[in-house]
Amino acid sequence: MQGAPVIVVNANTKREQGRKAQLGNIQAAKAVSDIVLTTLGPRSMLKMLLDPMGGIVMTNDGNAILREIDVQHPAAKSMIELARAQDEEVGDGTTSVIILAGEMMVAARPFIEKNIHPTEIVNGYFKALEDSVSILDEIAQQIDTDKKEEVMKALQSCIGTKFAFRWGTLISDLSLQATRIVLRGGNINKLNLEIKRYAKVEKIPGGTLEESCVLEGVMINKDVTHPRMRREIKNPRIILLDCTLEYKKGESMTNMEMTKESDMTDALQQEINEVALMCNDILKHKPDIVITEKGVSDLAQHFLLKGNVSVIRRVRKTDNTRIARVSGATIVNRPEELQETDVGTLCGTFEVKKIGDDYFAFFVDCQNPTACSIILRGASKDVLNEMERNLHDCLAVAKNIYQDPKLLPGGGAVEMEVSARLLEKANKVEGLGQLPYKAVAYALEIIPRTLSANCGADTVRVLTELRAKHSETGGLYFGVDGNTGKIAKMNEINVWEPLSVKKQVFKTAIESACMLLRIDDVVSGIKKKQQQSGRQGEEEPQETFGDQRDG
Incomplete structure (x- = not known):
């Protein structure tokens, strides 16, 4: 008779619980934000990254920096993922979102140390986020995209x-x-x-x-397949294919039994006739250029050259769809299905030029093109x-x-304005949530503080002046001039940011901080690597819990 199940926990399993896990996550988030802290603003530093292949990348793009960094801590990995999400969603603000998320985590540390429940902190953060987004909508300025x-x-x-x-x-x-x-x-x-x-x-x-x-129009890194084909054509008729222009062999076991001398010649003639038929289906539409994503046999090239057609083969799918957009052609799967409406005639000039060591095909002078290079x-x-x-x-x-089409003033002016307004509203927030609500307001000041620090300015003095300006009416546009480190009106020095980018920064930073703060248990089931010398034969120590009786 079998006893109770045995639960085996490997002694190498790592586990962090409760406050220790939360403080560990805060520390990891801060470490990641410190990496990109100096890359914010026009006077920012560059980072030199060495990839595993020995290549060097020099950049101040937050996403490009973080994707090259190898980290082990799960919270740090989550932070790096934020930059990638921000880049894919709105394409800008990758550095800001990491710095802000790190600061939001640090702002929660005093509350965790005082044993305030993470749920209370998260509720305060979400209330602050809700109010921040409504403030952003309120202060955004509409612009005319036609100008x-x-x-x-x-x-x-x-x-x-x-x-x-x-x-x-x-x-x-x-x-x-x-x-x-x-x-x-x-x-x-x-x-x-x-x-x-x-x-x-x-x-x-x-x-x-x-x-x-x-x-x-479109430029592709390709040359025509035969040196005698035309390399410059005005108002070309273009046919686009995504099939091979070759003789199709039979599937699997296709055996040919030859009984007389002429059989081989007949088989080859059959191939020639098949390719000639395929080329005739194309030539009857009088094209000047044929472009295919697959291969073109020598025989097909010969027939098309006789028809005075230039051929480009093995073009990428993405390039083919762009040529279709600028020429008005339709990509066709089989030559016999070609129709007159599939032929592209909107391209003004086709030309092959040599730039450096490579040949490039240009499709330019198109009528109202909807794709470009x-x-x-x-x-x-x-x-x-x-x-x-x-x-x-x-x-x-x-x-x-x-x-x-809405813009906000840049240079930390928005963060200071939202911070000032949140502090005004904080007194109306009831209960324990008021403290984390205020913490979000103070955490937003990290953006203007970092901007002034990266210019070498006196950070304390600049922030004090900014707070004073934003507490007055009409102080909305005051921010840090990233080149001089002094306070300036953003509408006068023309520093603006799109509303969608700023909203995404706030939402991503605060929501990810809330998610990380709600983690109270980090369990890693990865076994430690055994030491190669002397321990290969030893078994790993195990702790057993439960009943191990046999019947």
Whole structure:
């Protein structure tokens, strides 16, 4: 007869409970936020990251820094995930969200040490978040997206803290132009997806950054398959395929029995006829260019060359869909299904050029294109990679402005205003939740404090002045000028942030802090690695609980 079940707990299982787990999570969150603390603002420091392959990345982008860092603590991993979520959702504010979330965790430490229940802290935090979001909506300013200068205000502020700022309006001009091209043919609610899909960044080392431009069309890193094919065509007729132009062999066991000498010749002739038939289905629509995502056999190239058609093969699926958007062509699965309506005629010029060591095919001068290629030129790959990261942030900000055209003053002015208003409302909050509610208000000051610290300013004096300004009426626009470290009016020096980015920063930071504070037990079931020498034969010590009787 079998006794009660045996519960075996490995002695190597780590476990942290209660206050110890909560304080450990706070410490881990603070450690992660300290990493990116110096990368906030226009006078921020850069971080040099060494990847496992020996490559070097120099950047001040919070998400790019944190994704290269390897951490073991689960709370620290959760914090790093915040930067990635922020980057995917709104594309900007990755550094701010980490710094703010770390500060929210630190603000909760005194309450945990005084044995205030985490639920009370979380309730206060959520009440503060709710009020903060309503304050943001109240102070946001509507802008007219048809006026270029109003959109450029926010784009320039986004780029102001980045490496690309030294080239003036170059990156913001590129991102605004690209967003407007993609907007022509898209649903504004799906703009984020469409910008990623239809605005492709092509990095070409060499040349100067001033040569960077937005093509109202598509550029792909491909050449025609035969040297005698035309490399420049005006108003081309374009056919797009996603099938192979080759003879299709039979499936699995296809045996051919040859009984006379002419059988091999007949089989080869059959292949030629099959490919010729396929090419005739294409040639009857009189195309100038045929582009396929798969391979093209030598025989098919021969027939198409005789028809004066240029062929490009093994094009990426994403490139093919962009060519379809600018040329008006439809991607077809089988040549025999081609119709006249599938042929693209909107492209003005097709041209193959050699840039550096590579050949590039250009589809330009299109009629109202709804896809584009952004060409970045630069001296080295490091510069180009950093410019690309800055450009992606700027594209995300442009997308946010078109989806929700509201701006807030930057430079820590919003955080100080929300902080001042929360402190006014704190007296109306009943019960124990009032203390964490006030803690959120004080924690928001970390953004202007960090901005002034990164400029080398006197942080205490700047914050005291800012508090005084925001306690008065009409002090909304006062913030820290990130270049000088002095207090300035943000509407006068043109520092703005999109409402959607700031809302996402507040929500992500406070909600993640609440989630981490509610953890009171961290159990790790990962076994410690056994020491290689002398312990390989030993069994791991185990503790047993329960009844171990045998019948």
